[in-house]
Amino acid sequence: MGKGRGSRRAETHDKELGDAVARAQQGDEAAFSTAYRIVHPSLLGYLRGLVGDDAEDVASDAWLEVARDLGRFRGDGAGFRAWTATIARHRAMDHLRRIRSRPRGTALESELTGLPSPRDTAAEAFETVSTRQALALIAQLPRQQAEAVLLQTVIGLDGPAAARVLGKRPGAVRSATHRGLRRLERYLASLPRGGVTDSDSSSLGDSR
Known part of the structure; x- marks a missing residue:
């Protein structure tokens, strides 16, 4: 499967991110700040696509959960991005249920979508x-x-x-x-x- 620009960019930070997460799990607050700096911009962009102007509030809730459960995480930098995205998505869905809204209209697709070749x-x-x-x-x-x-x-x-x-x-x-x-x-x-x-x-x- 081809990789988009966002995927290639994220991969360049995976080692730094993985190292920062490992140090943060040992109580290094500066390392947690590094992990936040790497992950937050893209996480916020994802949430903007789900909840619009409420993305900042939902992101704050997600990061509180990330900080609380950091010791339970097992994995590398790429795994941490997926883990934080999962938490953010759960918080976004909770938010949307609370306001009885949806991130976008029209019918739902029944299968996951992915990216085709980068030459597409x-x-x-x-x-x-x-x-x-x-x-x-x-x-x-x-x-x-x-x-x-x-x-x-x-x-x-x-x-x-x-x-x-x-x-x-x-x-x-x-x-x-x-x-x-x-x-x-x-x-x-x-x-x-x-x-x-x-x-x-x-x-x-x-x-x-």
Whole structure:
């Protein structure tokens, strides 16, 4: 399976993240701050795709749980990203249940989606838009397609890890994501020439 830019970027930090988490589990507060610095921007971007303007509050709840249960975590840097994403997703779903809302409308897809080859034209086009624009486009996808795209392009998880976070089987990852990215390609094609202008010029994997 191909890797998007967010996934490649996350992998470059995995060793540093794994080392920081191990030290944090021994009580090193500075190491926990390092882990937070590495993970939080992408985690916040993921939550913005789920709960919109409430992302900061949900992220705070998630990090409180991460800090509380850190001693129970077992794994490396990539595993920590998946673990924190799982916690954040649970807190986001709790939040949405409380407000009797949904992160996005339309029918739910029955299978997990994943990312196709990095040469896929939709994936390449998607990586050219800014963070805010990308999140707005993802919000138009069916909910589970949107979550899977967020987990892989923002958090940087691979297909199997995203499947575990969502509690879904990974078998239909490639074909379902192909449909989702084709939707995004059509959305991008419908934008005015030059796309939507906003003050955030960062790419999706650099969510702040």
